[in-house]
Amino acid sequence: MGKTDNLYRTGFWILLMFVIFSYLPFRLIVSEDVSLNGKVWIKTPFRPEKGDYVAFPVFKENRYYRLFTDWLLKRDVCDEGERLTVTGGNYFCNGKFLGKAVETDREGRKVSHFVFNGTVPSGYFFAMGTHPRSYDSRYFGFVPKYIAKKVLRVF
Secondary structure, eight states: OOHHHHHHHHHHHHHHHHHHHHHSSOEEEEOOOSSSSOSEEEEOSSOOOTTOEEEEEOOSOOSSSOTTTSEEEEEEEEETTSEEEEETTEEEETTEEEEEOOSBOTTSOBOOOOOOOEEOOTTEEEEEOSSTTOOSHHHHOOEEGGGOEEEEEOO
C-alpha cells in the first residue's frame, strides 16, 4: 500500500466524518465573549428551561451585533410565568436579585433599558450573561423560546 492510497483513505474518512457530523443536531460553538464563563459549547436541539445556558440569534436591531447572523450565549434566568420586576435599573425574578443595568456602554454612549413589571409571557424568557456589562435582556427584552437552543459547556 503506497502513500497515495493512505492519503485517499484518510481523505475519505475525513469527508465521511464531515458529512456525518453536519447532519447531527448538535453543533460546536467556540465563544470569545466574556459574557459567560466558558469558551467551548455544544448547541443542542433542545428547548431551554430556567437555569439552562442558551444560544439564540440576535433578533433585534442594535449597534453591537449583526441581525440574525450573530449568536448570543446567555443563561435563562427568569422563565415564562415568573414575575420580573425592574426598580431603578435593578432586575428581580420572583423577588430574587438578578443584576443591574449599566447606564452607558464601553464607549460612553447611553444605553436604553428594558423596563417591565409583571409576569413573563408564555413562550418567552429573560436571558442574562454573568458579566456585568453583558448585552442581554436588560437591554433588548424577552427572548422567544422558539429561537433559542440549550447549550452545554465543554470548557
